[in-house]
Amino acid sequence: MSVNVRINRAVKTYGNFRAVDEVSVDIAQGEFFTLLGPSGCGKTTLLRMIAGFNSVDGGEIYFGDRLINNVPAHTRDIGMVFQNYAIFPHMTIFDNVAYGLRNRKIPKDEIRERVEKTLDIVQISHLKDRMPAAMSGGQQQRVALARAIVIKPQILLMDEPLSNLDAKLRVQMRTMIKKLQKELGITTIYVTHDQEEALAVSDRIAIMKDGKIIQLGTPEEIYNRPVHQFVANFIGTSVFLPAEVVSQDENGEASIQVSGYTFRVKLGRKAPKKLKLSVRPKQFLFNDATDEGIKGVIRVATFLGDYWYYEVELTSGETVEVHEYTKEHEGARPVGTAVKLLLDLNRITIFNEDGTEAIR
Amino acid sequence: MKRRLDFWSVVKFACFALMLVFLVYPFFSMFAKSIISPEGGVTFDNFAQFFKLKYYYSTLKNSLSICITVTLTCLALGIPMAYCATRYNLIGKSVMNVMIIMSLMSPPFIGAYSWIVLLGRNGALTKFLTNLGINMPSIYGWGGIVLVFTIKLFPYVYLYVSGALGSIDSSLEEASESLGSGKFRRIMTVTLPVVMPTILSSGLMVFMTSLADFGTPMLIGEGYKVLPVLIYEEYISEVGTNAGMASTLSVIIVLCSTFVLLLQNAVVMKKNYNMSALRPPAVIKLRPIPRVLISFACILVAFLGFLPQIVVVVSSFRKTSGPIFTSGFSLNSYRDIAYKLSQNIKNTFTFSITAIILIVIFGMLVAYLSVKRRSKTSTLLDTMVMFPYVIPGAVLGIAFLSAFNKPPIVLAGTPIIMIVAYVVRKLPYTVRSTSGILYQIDSSIEEASISLGRSPMKTFFTVTARLMAPGVISGAILSWISTINELSSSIMLYSGRTGTISVAIYNEVARGGFGTAAALASILTLVTLLSLLLFQIISKGKVSIV
Structure with missing residues (x-):
C-alpha cells in the first residue's frame, strides 16, 4: 500500500556544512513529487535520507504514521531507481526483477507471474533471459523501473533516472513513468535537475537551493508565479529588468517605470521604491501601433516554426529574448529594425530589488 | 540519536578483537623483548649497536639496494607484458599464464638453487657456454639476487595489472582516443593512471617480498648479506646469549617496511576510481609478424620464470x-x-x-x-x-x-x-x-x-x-x-x-x-x-x- 510522506525540519550535515537545512514538506499518498534544483542543492541527499542511505541528522521523516529516522533501509519498503540503474550484472533480467520478491517469501508461481506482468508493463518481456551487459541504456532503465515497482513498495524513489538517456528516449520514458505512476497510484519522489522533465511529470515540485526548499507548488504555479528570482531564472527563460515605482495610490495601483517606459499595474501591497521585473520571452509584445514601450533594435531573428525568435538590444544596452508567434505577425521583423516592446502585465513577475521576494 | 548495532559494526568489532590478539599482542611482545635488557631494565643498546657496527647496518643498505632495483625491474617487465596479454591476441596466452603463475610458486630458494645449478660455477649452462668460449658473469652476489628475484616476482605485477587492465571500461580509452590522443599518449594519460593504484600495489608486493625473503639471498648472495639473512642467523645462533638482537633487527625491518606501506596507502587512498566495467576493452588483432614477435618475447620471459620448475622436476x-x-x-x-x-x-x-x-x-x-x-x-x-x-x-x-x-x-x-x-x-x-x-x-x-x-x-x-x-x-x-x-x-x-x-x-x-x-x-x-x-x-x- 502506498503511503504519504511527512518530512519535518530534516537536517543533514557534513561537518559544518548543512547539505539539507531544515526541510519540511508533506507529500500526499499517490502524489508524484519532484525535488528540482541545480547540482549540489541537496536534492539527492534528501532523497537518500528518505531511502535510508543517508542518516537523518535532525528533524523527522514519517512514512504514514511510522517514524523512519532510524529504520534500516532494507525494512523501509521502498522501490528505488538509480541514476546509473544499478542493475545486478551477474543476473538475468528476470532474476534482477525477481530479486526483491524472492526475499519476501512469495510462492514461486506468483513471483513468475508478477515479474512477467511487470516486464510486460515496461515492454521488455522479450529480454527476460538476457544478461544486462548486452543491453542499451533505455532497456536497463526499464529493468531498473520494473525491479523497483514489482515489489509494490510504499514509496517509489527515483534519482535522476533519465539523465543518462538521449533526448528522445528521455521524453518517451518520462511519459511512460508518469502513466505508470498514475495507474499504480504509488507515492513517488523524483529527483532531477532538468526543469522541463520536472514540469512534465510532476503533480508538485519543490525547488531546492543550498539545502532549502525555495518554492513548493504545482508546475503551473512554479512556472507562472515564481516567488524568487532563482526560480524564475531556473524554470524556463527569464530576463530581469531593473524598474522603479514612480507613484502608488492607496488602492495599490502603482505607476512603474522600466527603461523609459511607464506602465500602471495594481499591486496587492505597498511596494518598495526599486523593483526587478522578471519577463519571459513570450511576455514581451511588439507595439506596432503607438510610440509607447521599451525601445530597442532587433539584432537576431530566427524562424523556429511556431514562433520567431528575436534578440532585441534595448537602449539601456541589455539584450532580451523575445518570442512572437508566427500567426500573430506576418513575416519576419528584419535585423536592424527599431521596435517598441510592451509587457504582458498580467503574466510578468514583479520582484523586490534583489529578487528574493515576489511583490506580484 | 542512538545508532542500531548493524551487521558491519559487529564484523568490524570482531575483526578488531582478532587483530589485537594475533597481531598487536605478538608484536608488542617482540618489541618489548628488543628493548628489555637481560637484567630486566629498558635499554636501547641493541639499536645503538646496529647503527654503530658496519656488520649490522650494511645489511640494511644492501637490502634497500636490492629491493628498489627489483621493484623497478619487475614493473618494467610486468606492465608491458600485462598490457600485451590483455589487449593483443597473443599466441599461447593460456600456456604463458600458467607458466607465469607456476613460476610464482617456485618454492623459496629452490628457484635460486635451480639458477645455481644452471648458471653457477659448475652449472650446466655455464659449462655449456664455456665450452663455446662464452664466459658468463658471476651469478653470485647482488646481480644474482636481482636476477632471481626479478624472474620470480614480476608475475605479481603481471597478474595484478592484467586484472585491472581487463576491467577498465573501454569507453575511457575511447574517450581519450576521440579527444585526439595517439596510442602512446592514451596509455600514458588514461590507461596507466587509471590502473596506477593496482600498479602501486603490485610494486609494493614485489618490494616487500624481496625485502622479506631470506632463502634466495642466503644461497646466491654469498658475501652480499641482507637484513633477513642476518635476522635468521642471529636467531639460529643465539641461544640465550643475546636474546634481544634478533628482535631488534626485526623491529628495524618492520619500521622500514611500514614506512613504505604507509606511503603507498596514502597514494592509493587519494586515487579512488569507481568503474563499472560493463564493457571491457576489446582484444586487438595484431598483424602476423608483430603478433609472433610479441608472443615470442612474452613466452620467453614466462619460460625463464618457469625454468626452475623444470630443473627441479628433472632433478627429482x-x-x-x-x-x-x-x-x-x-x-x-x-x-x-x-x-x-x-x-x-x-x-x-x-x-x-x-x-x-x-x-x-x-x-x-x-x-x-x-x-x-x-x-x-x-x-x-x-x-x-x-x-x-x-x-x-x-x-x-x-x-x-x-x-x-x-x-x-x-x-x-x-x-x-x-x-x-x-x-x-x-x-x-x-x-x-x-x-x-x-x-x-x-x-x-x-x-x-x-x-x-x-x-x-x-x-x-x-x-x-x-x-x-x-x-x-x-x-x-x-x-x-x-x-x-x-x-x-x-x-x-x-x-x-x-x-x-x-x-x-x-x-x-x-x-x-x-x-x-x-x-x-x-x-x-x-x-x-x-x-x-x-x-x-x-x-x-x-x-x-x-
Missing part, C-alpha cells in the same frame, strides 16, 4: 648417491620422501586448507570494510591487516614465539600457531586484490539490493560477494600458492610433528639431500598445477585467473 627423477646426482633416472627420491616425510605432506595440506578458508572469509569482510565503510576505524583495521604484508615471515615467527610460548595463550609447537601465522601472513594478498575489485563496484548496486528489502548482511553475500568473486578468487589463489610454499615463518614455528613440505625441503637442502628436496618441490609444483586446473573448471572459464 635423477639417480642420487647421497648428496651427489649421478647419471640415469630413478624414483629413489620419491621412495625416500614417502618413507620419511609423509607427515610433512599431510601437514602442508591440512594447515593450508584451513588457513585459506579463514583467509577468504576474513579477507572479504576486511576489504569490504576498508573500501565501502571507509572511516577512521576501518582505515586503522586495514592498516593492521596489511601490516604483516611488510613483515618477513621470520619476523612474524619471532613475534609469535615471543607471545605464544607463555601464558595466557600457549600455542607454540601446535598446528594452530602455524595456521594462524599463515592466515595473518597471507591475508593481505586476498585483501588487496579484493579491495581492488571493490573500488570498481559502484555502491548503488548494493543500495539497490537493500532498497529491495535485503538486509546489509544478505546483500553482502548475495550481491557484493558475488561481484567480488573474481578479485577474491585471484587473491585466494595467490594466497593458497604462497601458503603451501611458506617457509620463513614455518621454519621458526614448526616442531617435530608440525613440519611442512617447505620445511622439509629446506632441511633436505641443508643436509645435502637435493634429490629428496627436488622430489618434494615437484610435489608442490604438481599441486599448484592441479589447483590451477581445478580453478579453471570451477570458474567455467568465466573468471579469469588474473
Whole structure:
C-alpha cells in the first residue's frame, strides 16, 4: 500500500556544512513529487535520507504514521531507481526483477507471474533471459523501473533516472513513468535537475537551493508565479529588468517605470521604491501601433516554426529574448529594425530589488 | 540519536578483537623483548649497536639496494607484458599464464638453487657456454639476487595489472582516443593512471617480498648479506646469549617496511576510481609478424620464470648417491620422501586448507570494510591487516614465539600457531586484490539490493560477494600458492610433528639431500598445477585467473 510522506525540519550535515537545512514538506499518498534544483542543492541527499542511505541528522521523516529516522533501509519498503540503474550484472533480467520478491517469501508461481506482468508493463518481456551487459541504456532503465515497482513498495524513489538517456528516449520514458505512476497510484519522489522533465511529470515540485526548499507548488504555479528570482531564472527563460515605482495610490495601483517606459499595474501591497521585473520571452509584445514601450533594435531573428525568435538590444544596452508567434505577425521583423516592446502585465513577475521576494 | 548495532559494526568489532590478539599482542611482545635488557631494565643498546657496527647496518643498505632495483625491474617487465596479454591476441596466452603463475610458486630458494645449478660455477649452462668460449658473469652476489628475484616476482605485477587492465571500461580509452590522443599518449594519460593504484600495489608486493625473503639471498648472495639473512642467523645462533638482537633487527625491518606501506596507502587512498566495467576493452588483432614477435618475447620471459620448475622436476627423477646426482633416472627420491616425510605432506595440506578458508572469509569482510565503510576505524583495521604484508615471515615467527610460548595463550609447537601465522601472513594478498575489485563496484548496486528489502548482511553475500568473486578468487589463489610454499615463518614455528613440505625441503637442502628436496618441490609444483586446473573448471572459464 502506498503511503504519504511527512518530512519535518530534516537536517543533514557534513561537518559544518548543512547539505539539507531544515526541510519540511508533506507529500500526499499517490502524489508524484519532484525535488528540482541545480547540482549540489541537496536534492539527492534528501532523497537518500528518505531511502535510508543517508542518516537523518535532525528533524523527522514519517512514512504514514511510522517514524523512519532510524529504520534500516532494507525494512523501509521502498522501490528505488538509480541514476546509473544499478542493475545486478551477474543476473538475468528476470532474476534482477525477481530479486526483491524472492526475499519476501512469495510462492514461486506468483513471483513468475508478477515479474512477467511487470516486464510486460515496461515492454521488455522479450529480454527476460538476457544478461544486462548486452543491453542499451533505455532497456536497463526499464529493468531498473520494473525491479523497483514489482515489489509494490510504499514509496517509489527515483534519482535522476533519465539523465543518462538521449533526448528522445528521455521524453518517451518520462511519459511512460508518469502513466505508470498514475495507474499504480504509488507515492513517488523524483529527483532531477532538468526543469522541463520536472514540469512534465510532476503533480508538485519543490525547488531546492543550498539545502532549502525555495518554492513548493504545482508546475503551473512554479512556472507562472515564481516567488524568487532563482526560480524564475531556473524554470524556463527569464530576463530581469531593473524598474522603479514612480507613484502608488492607496488602492495599490502603482505607476512603474522600466527603461523609459511607464506602465500602471495594481499591486496587492505597498511596494518598495526599486523593483526587478522578471519577463519571459513570450511576455514581451511588439507595439506596432503607438510610440509607447521599451525601445530597442532587433539584432537576431530566427524562424523556429511556431514562433520567431528575436534578440532585441534595448537602449539601456541589455539584450532580451523575445518570442512572437508566427500567426500573430506576418513575416519576419528584419535585423536592424527599431521596435517598441510592451509587457504582458498580467503574466510578468514583479520582484523586490534583489529578487528574493515576489511583490506580484 | 542512538545508532542500531548493524551487521558491519559487529564484523568490524570482531575483526578488531582478532587483530589485537594475533597481531598487536605478538608484536608488542617482540618489541618489548628488543628493548628489555637481560637484567630486566629498558635499554636501547641493541639499536645503538646496529647503527654503530658496519656488520649490522650494511645489511640494511644492501637490502634497500636490492629491493628498489627489483621493484623497478619487475614493473618494467610486468606492465608491458600485462598490457600485451590483455589487449593483443597473443599466441599461447593460456600456456604463458600458467607458466607465469607456476613460476610464482617456485618454492623459496629452490628457484635460486635451480639458477645455481644452471648458471653457477659448475652449472650446466655455464659449462655449456664455456665450452663455446662464452664466459658468463658471476651469478653470485647482488646481480644474482636481482636476477632471481626479478624472474620470480614480476608475475605479481603481471597478474595484478592484467586484472585491472581487463576491467577498465573501454569507453575511457575511447574517450581519450576521440579527444585526439595517439596510442602512446592514451596509455600514458588514461590507461596507466587509471590502473596506477593496482600498479602501486603490485610494486609494493614485489618490494616487500624481496625485502622479506631470506632463502634466495642466503644461497646466491654469498658475501652480499641482507637484513633477513642476518635476522635468521642471529636467531639460529643465539641461544640465550643475546636474546634481544634478533628482535631488534626485526623491529628495524618492520619500521622500514611500514614506512613504505604507509606511503603507498596514502597514494592509493587519494586515487579512488569507481568503474563499472560493463564493457571491457576489446582484444586487438595484431598483424602476423608483430603478433609472433610479441608472443615470442612474452613466452620467453614466462619460460625463464618457469625454468626452475623444470630443473627441479628433472632433478627429482635423477639417480642420487647421497648428496651427489649421478647419471640415469630413478624414483629413489620419491621412495625416500614417502618413507620419511609423509607427515610433512599431510601437514602442508591440512594447515593450508584451513588457513585459506579463514583467509577468504576474513579477507572479504576486511576489504569490504576498508573500501565501502571507509572511516577512521576501518582505515586503522586495514592498516593492521596489511601490516604483516611488510613483515618477513621470520619476523612474524619471532613475534609469535615471543607471545605464544607463555601464558595466557600457549600455542607454540601446535598446528594452530602455524595456521594462524599463515592466515595473518597471507591475508593481505586476498585483501588487496579484493579491495581492488571493490573500488570498481559502484555502491548503488548494493543500495539497490537493500532498497529491495535485503538486509546489509544478505546483500553482502548475495550481491557484493558475488561481484567480488573474481578479485577474491585471484587473491585466494595467490594466497593458497604462497601458503603451501611458506617457509620463513614455518621454519621458526614448526616442531617435530608440525613440519611442512617447505620445511622439509629446506632441511633436505641443508643436509645435502637435493634429490629428496627436488622430489618434494615437484610435489608442490604438481599441486599448484592441479589447483590451477581445478580453478579453471570451477570458474567455467568465466573468471579469469588474473
